[in-house]
Amino acid sequence: MPMEETCSNPSCFFCTMKESDPLLRRAGIIKCFKEMPIRDDQEHVLVLSGLWNIAMTQPNDPEFPSLGIFQCMASLISRGINDRDWLLRDQNIYIPYYAAHVIGSYTMNKVEFAEEAVNSGVVIPLMELLRGKISWVEQRVAVRALGHLASYEATFHAVAEREEEVVELVMKIAATCLDVVYIELVGVKDEKKRLKYHCDLLSRGVGGLEMENRKAEEWASQNQCWSIYLLSSFASKGKSLNLICNQKFLEDLCDMWGGLMNHSSPGGFGLIRILCYNKTGRKSIAESKHVIEALCNLSRSSDDWQYMGVDCLLLLLKDSDTRYKVMEISVLFLVDLVEVQNLGGRTKVGESITKVLLLYYKTKKSMPIINKSVERALNLLWDLKVQRRKRERPISEEEVGERRVLVNLLKQQGNEKFWAGEIEEAISKYTEGLSLCPLKLRKDRLVLYSNRAQCYLLLKDAEAAISDSTRALCLSNPVNSHNKSLWRRSQAYDMKGLAKESLMDCIMFVNGCITSKKAKHVKVPYYAARMIGKQMNATCLFASAEVKYCKKGKEQVHESNGTADRDRDDNDGEGDGDRGAIMMKQKEISISGLSPILEEPSTRKNSWAATQKISRRKKGMMVGSRDFKISHNNIQALAHTCNHKL
Incomplete structure (x- = not known):
């Protein structure tokens, strides 16, 4: 029998x-x-990889935190x-990433561990990584830990x-990550020109560029989310609001999706929302205006x-x-939500909105000059x-039934006008039906609103269709x-160029097609697949960066936008020589034996990048086919990606 090898390292x-x-x-x-x-030991990186795996899977185990790991x-x-000499030897380039x-x-879960970490002096080295002393992957885990x-x-x-x-560093990371x-990875199409140790950390060489x-998309999104999380800790305590409330940064926040x-x-x-709880915010x-919209x-x-x-x-x-600074815009949107019941775990949301808006109606004579559209919306809300509640209070069940018959007749007449191409007459019929339909007949009113939205779509009145x-x-x-309303609003948002909102509604529409009891087979209309593809191309994570930099050289981009390399040089007083040495040396590093990088447990089964395959028709989507089919897993990926619970 072969003898077991004994370890000579004490x-x-x-x-x-x-x-x-x-x-x-x-x-x-x-x-x-x-x-x-x-x-110095070549096994350091393997030890760190093992410690990382234990920390990820058993973050609440007190053994290592109590023994000096921090x-x-x-x-x-x-x-x-x-x-730097040590960093470039063996596989040590990976060690700062694992350590952070x-x-x-x-x-992430235990305050006593956090206290031990602080007492062990982790903040200063983490700050060095946050300043970009090595690269964006170490910066990412530093902002997470902080x-x-x-x-x-x-x-x-x-x-x-x-x-x-x-705060200034993290705001910059959130806005530029x-x-x-x-620039440093995704836009570098030549595999040989990518920084190898970044690629190794990302995928361990499995799967190639895809x-x-x-x-990379997953990590970039996490970097942005963790940066916002860190800023939220300051904002919730009323700290650095003068910095966080920079107008440009507030506008940038609106494009940081999260989730x-x-x-x-x-x-x-x-x-x-945290800033809205503070008067300064x-x-x-x-x-x-951009943020309000x-x-x-x-x-x-x-x-x-x-x-x-x-x-x-x-x-x-x-x-x-x-x-008075926000009402002329916000009132026109909120009046459409006054009949929503439950939203985000809250009850009677519509009633809360109504109470706030009716305050303006009661005092509108003493208010500054008001937009006519806002005044008209408030009048309709009051009615x-x-x-209407007062008028309908004494109505008997028999009269409700009679009104339902009349409303259905008006709806049929509206439908006939619609199919005859008399769109404005159809709108008139649906409007008349809405004025007669009792408030308690929610399903009947839903259909009338949805049908009228379709008419506004044909008239290319996107705002009325959305409303x-x-x-x-x-x-x-x-x-x-309601599936039809989702699809109609998706089209209306597309008319207005609101790709994210259009995509959200379209995904919900597709999900409804799949989960509908009437659906015998999982089929997705070709027009919905085409809309998803269009909007995903417009909203993919790196869409903005690709537009800005696809025609520029990397060096020009760094000079004009002050990206991470220049900031690292400014912060540490060293030139590009050290970073260049890292880039050259890491190409020689072998990482055999390292465990794969996985992030914290997540309910997301698919990433945003994975869903891009759908828009690029890599899953066999034939957009031109009326019998277009899509797998349920792909819709799960899309819905999860856009924060929709199935």
């Missing part, structure tokens, strides 16, 4: 982990953690930053000691974060210092929610579940 971490005596094992681990940062990780990061990831994993530390009252102060620098990842691009790879992240709108937001569009969408848009607008309308579709979707149960 400080071998793997041998220590096999020790059966608990006391000896504990003493051995403490010794390993103390010696690892000052000892001080060890902090020292390894510092050595990687300060000793281990810190972040152990501190975000966890800042989320606890007990450790927030350790991050806030460098408040201004942290997608561009940086595109896998690397998918993971793509971190399913629980509301993205930029989550931070905007509301004042800054109210001054940006984005909140209004969110409030009339099928996004899971729709309720956040409603919350923000109501907070702005309740504030006497901001209400719908007050006058009526939204009213119909508010009457559906559950909210945003």
